[in-house]
Structure formats: structure tokens, C-alpha cells
Amino acid sequence: MIKEKYIKNEREITINVVQTEIKSVRKKDITKTGLRIYDNGYIGIAGAVGKVDEAVLEKRAIENLKLQIPYPYEPSSNHVEKVDYREETFSDEELVKEVEELLRILRSEFPDFIFSNNISIQEMDTRLFNDKGLDLAHKDRIIIVELVIKEKSSINVFDAFAVFADREYSREKTLEIIRETLTAYKNQVKLPTEGKLPVVFMADDQLPLKKVIEELNGYKVGTGASLFKDTMGEKKFNEGFTLYQSAEKEDITGYEFFDAEGVVNKNHKYALIENGRIISPYTDKKTANQFSLPLTGSASAEYDKVPSLASRYFKVASSNKTLKELLNGKLAVAVLIASGGDFTAEGVFGTPVQLAFLTDGEKLIGKLPELTISGELYSMFGDDFIGRSEDKAFLGQKALAFNLDVKYI
Numbered sequence: 001m002i003k004e005k006y007i008k009n010e011r012e013i014t015i016n017v018v019q020t021e022i023k024s025v026r027k028k029d030i031t032k033t034g035l036r037i038y039d040n041g042y043i044g045i046a047g048a049v050g051k052v053d054e055a056v057l058e059k060r061a062i063e064n065l066k067l068q069i070p071y072p073y074e075p076s077s078n079h080v081e082k083v084d085y086r087e088e089t090f091s092d093e094e095l096v097k098e099v100e101e102l103l104r105i106l107r108s109e110f111p112d113f114i115f116s117n118n119i120s121i122q123e124m125d126t127r128l129f130n131d132k133g134l135d136l137a138h139k140d141r142i143i144i145v146e147l148v149i150k151e152k153s154s155i156n157v158f159d160a161f162a163v164f165a166d167r168e169y170s171r172e173k174t175l176e177i178i179r180e181t182l183t184a185y186k187n188q189v190k191l192p193t194e195g196k197l198p199v200v201f202m203a204d205d206q207l208p209l210k211k212v213i214e215e216l217n218g219y220k221v222g223t224g225a226s227l228f229k230d231t232m233g234e235k236k237f238n239e240g241f242t243l244y245q246s247a248e249k250e251d252i253t254g255y256e257f258f259d260a261e262g263v264v265n266k267n268h269k270y271a272l273i274e275n276g277r278i279i280s281p282y283t284d285k286k287t288a289n290q291f292s293l294p295l296t297g298s299a300s301a302e303y304d305k306v307p308s309l310a311s312r313y314f315k316v317a318s319s320n321k322t323l324k325e326l327l328n329g330k331l332a333v334a335v336l337i338a339s340g341g342d343f344t345a346e347g348v349f350g351t352p353v354q355l356a357f358l359t360d361g362e363k364l365i366g367k368l369p370e371l372t373i374s375g376e377l378y379s380m381f382g383d384d385f386i387g388r389s390e391d392k393a394f395l396g397q398k399a400l401a402f403n404l405d406v407k408y409i
Contacts, residue, residue, distance in 0.1 A: 047304025222291030
């Protein structure tokens with residue numbers, strides 16, 4: 001019998017902004033504890049929120065072994081690793097004062113716009129340990145500014161947004177993002193031409209990666225339902241395209257460096273596609289065992305649930321060039337809001353773009369009319385793949401660039 005504890009503490013202060021004023025302040029401090037008992041190929045789990053009596057939890061978990069939930073996999077063992085990525089940031093009181101000052105500046109500089117939504121500090125503290133020598137701990141704290149922007153004269157629900165997320169807050173960087181967005185927003189421009197053009201997404205935008213991630217699901221590959229079922233190990237994409245499942249320190253994602261089964265990848269990342277070659281789907285222990293696939297540490301679980309397969313954070317490897325260098329003198333369409341698009345089952349991509357800007361790779365030039373963009377999976381990540389920028393040239397974010405078909409709506 002093996003005993004394992006999974007403890008997650010989430011602390012958060014969120015300031016709700018309405019009409020460029022602080023509407024409310026909400027605080028959260030929740031600890032969730034799960035206790036797992038492994039015995040004879042079965043798992044018993046019990047969980048609680050807040051203060052817990054471990055003896056009571058253990059008794060319940062042992063009792064739940066009678067449910068005979070199968071878990072015929074060896075629990076993770078003999079790995080001790082602890083990280084603390086937190087940086088100094090505001091106290092709760094200081095955050096409120098900073099938000100008040102930020103909003104005062106926005107009201108003064110942009111009287112024709114309304115700012116709403118949330119500004120928060122989110123802190124996570126997760127630990128997973130058992131009596132087989134496993135002891136993993138991950139701490140992180142992130143300040144997130146997510147402001148929805150509406151032009152006062154507009155009939156739209158919102159017209160733009162601005163996001164700043166980092167472990168250390170910078171008022172100036174936040175204002176730079178908003179100023180660049182709204183300066184370009186007020187400058188109406190046209191496409192250089194319709195047809196195939198460089199198109200830029202924020203590197204954390206999962207829309208262009210959506211189909212690749214779906215098809216890399218280990219269960220989908222194992223059951224033969226994936227487009228990639230017969231191409232494992234084959235080079236199907238651009239030499240410059242590498243896709244990681246990543247929990248590196250630079251990735252501010254809210255994911256721990258270990259998964260819910262205690263699997264830790266070397267250097268906290270795992271290449272699923274490397275230099276265009278499809279290496280592996282993402283898997284948990286069940287999927288890897290069932291289909292004889294590599295184990296990539298892709299298990300997720302609530303504190304009181306059995307771990308199961310789920311996608312984590314995926315990152316395209318840097319092309320080691322600035323966005324301007326990647327564009328090589330060309331102007332590009334920078335996509336900020338694209339809602340209503342998707343990939344077909346065969347991999348054809350299309351989406352309307354409600355808000356896009358023209359960029360030279362260093363700054364936004366002006367606002368474009370509403371557009372449609374389209375492409376095809378193997379082309380997007382093949383000959384039409386431009387790369388991922390090394391610099392944060394798209395409103396404080398790194399950028400992912402493709403050549404896509406662009407048309408006015």
C-alpha cells in the first residue's frame with residue numbers, strides 16, 4: 001500500500017474594473033488536499049477543502065479502494081525537486097492603490113474610451129509527495145492585467161483589449177501596451193494587398209495551434225482517430241517548427257513543472273514535434289501504457305479525482321530572430337481578436353478577424369478593416385511557417401507568424 005498527498009493552495013486578489021473605476025475587490029485563499037492510496041492495482045482517493053484531518057482522509061481513501069478503480073501503474077518515486085518562481089510584488093493594499101493610479105492615468109489620457117474587466121495577483125503553491133521518495137513542490141505568483149477596451153461612441157460590446165502578465169509588475173509597460181493599441185486603433189489603414197500575406201498571432205494564442213494539439217492527443221493517436229496516426233517519426237512540417245510541452249520558468253502559464261501523476265520531464269519540457277518531425281503525442285501513464293507510447297507527463301486531476309489525460313501548455317520553439325527579422329521587410333497582419341473560426345476535420349483553417357492591425361514587426365501602424373484569414377494545417381506549419389519571434393514585439397508578447405490568405409469581409 002502506497003500513500004500519496006496532493007495539496008494545492010490558490011491565493012488570489014482580484015480587482016474588478018467597471019467604467020474605468022474600481023467596482024469591487026475580491027480575495028480568495030483556498031487549500032485543497034487529496035490523499036491517494038495505491039494498492040494491488042487500484043486507487044482510492046479522498047479529498048477535502050481547508051483544514052484536514054489526515055487520519056480521517058486516509059481512512060476514507062482506504063475505504064474507497066473498495067470501489068475498485070483500476071490504476072495498474074507504478075506511482076512516481078525517488079524524485080525530490082522544489083521550485084519557487086515568485087518575485088516580490090504588491091501587498092493587497094498596494095495593489096489597490098496602484099490600480100487606482102493606473103485608472104486615473106487612463107481616464108486622463110483616453111477620455112474617449114472605457115476600460116473594464118480584472119486586474120489580479122494569482123499565487124499558486126502545489127505539492128505532491130508520497131512514501132516512495134517522491135516530493136515535488138512548485139510555487140509561483142503572477143500579476144495579470146486584463147482590460148477590455150470600449151470606444152465610447154461604439155455600438156460594440158468591446159472594441160479591443162490589453163493584457164500584461166508577468167511575475168513583476170510594470171506600470172510603464174502596461175501603459176505602453178495600451179498606448180500602442182489605441183494609437184494604432186485610431187489610425188485606419190488598408191491591406192498592402194489581398195491574398196497571401198504574413199499574419200502574426202501572439203505566441204500564447206492557441207488558435208493557430210489548436211488542430212496540431214488536438215491531433216497530438218495520445219488517446220486519439222492510439223485509437224487511430226488522429227491525422228497523425230500513421231506519421232509518428234516522420235518529417236511533415238517545416239524544419240524550423242518545433243513544438244514543446246513546456247513548464248519552463250519563462251513560461252508564465254499556471255502549470256506546475258510536474259503533472260498530476262508526479263511525472264517530471266528533463267528540463268521541464270518535452271518535444272512533441274522537433275525540426276518538423278512528429279516525435280510523440282502527449283500522454284499520461286494510462287495512455288502510454290495502453291498504446292505503447294512514450295510517457296510525456298500530461299496527466300491532470302482535481303485534488304480528489306483520478307489523474308487523466310489532458311493537454312498542458314504548448315510552446316513553439318523560438319526562431320532566434322526578432323519579429324522584424326522574421327518579416328524581412330514585409331508588413332504583416334497582427335491578429336488581436338479572431339472569434340468564430342476553426343479547423344475542419346481535414347485541417348483546413350479559417351476565421352473571421354474582428355480586430356487586426358498592420359505591423360512592421362516593431363510597432364503597430366494602424367487598424368485594419370474586418371478580415372478573413374485562411375490556410376491549411378500542413379502548409380501553415382510547412383512552407384508557410386515563418387517562425388516565432390525572440391523579442392516581445394507584439395504588444396509586449398512574443399509572436400507567431402505564418403503566411404496565410406487574407407481577404408476583406
